[in-house]
Amino acid sequence: MTTPTPEPLAPWTDALVCPLDRTQLVAEGAGWRCPACGFASASTVVEGAARPDFRALDVAQDAAYTFRIPVAPLDREAVARDYFRAVNADFPHFSRAEVRRQFGTKLDKGIQYYCQQLWRERGAAARILDLGCGQGGNRRYLRSLGFEHVVTTDWIAPGADMLVDAHRLPFADATFDLVISTAVFEHLYNPYLAMHEIARVSQPGGYFLGSASFWEAWHGSSYFHLTPDGWHALLSANDMQLVDLWPGWGIIPAALTHVLTPGYLRGVGYALQSAVEALYRLALGERGVRRLHLRASGAYVVCGKKQISGLAGERISSGRAAEHHK
Ligand SMILES: [Zn+2]
Incomplete structure (x- = not known):
């Protein structure tokens, strides 16, 4: 696969802020500089192409957190009754195999549902952050819907327009109509801090679409694998509402792929999962299948929405007195 070309950050200049103190950044040479604290973006080469780097790797993060x-x-x-809406809706969408072939990404039916919902609500002008973009396939899908303003970010990945730390995003408050973050949260050191940042950069009424592994405990470096209650706690702690929830994939293909055998049995896993679900459906109805998914899934996917009233108050002060590593 060829390395994706990063897009120029010019459309986002007004939204770029210092990751340490959130002062608006000013362009300087090929990068950006904070007039308040002197932070300057770095340039890091990823697979042969230079990316602007806003991670501030030499500055420790100092965060205070108050929670209830x-x-x-x-x-x-209520979850078994009211959620699973998007994946059970009838609407034109790409199958898992089609979305992978056409766009090089794994966006599932439920995520496609809410992307289309955003398109109806806000149209091409919607501003979208892909947090943890990997190869950047999500943007190719979003562009196919007509969205024009998508910025791709990652800790380090070839599809990223810019490198960022999810725990201190270099974007102004209320910048985005959608933050999409697929298969990312289990890799973050502090999911509460990252969700606080997502809520901060989201518009009131803005969407969050996220997925996180539940089952594959040891893939890459992963720390906090999220349950449905885990997602609910993260969102509600940051004045975001859990709008919908569904399984990313079943426990059986996840187990066959990640634990028992190499990935080539994934297809067998999908077939076995379908068979088990068919039995549950016969015996217990659709609600029984949902309860099965809520007990265990390979991953959980959520749609969250930032409350219109906005954040009740600044819960976290992040990096305001950033200190250099000793
Ligand atoms: Zn600064």
């Missing part, structure tokens, strides 16, 4: 416990868990019956 307990968060009430999701109501199991």
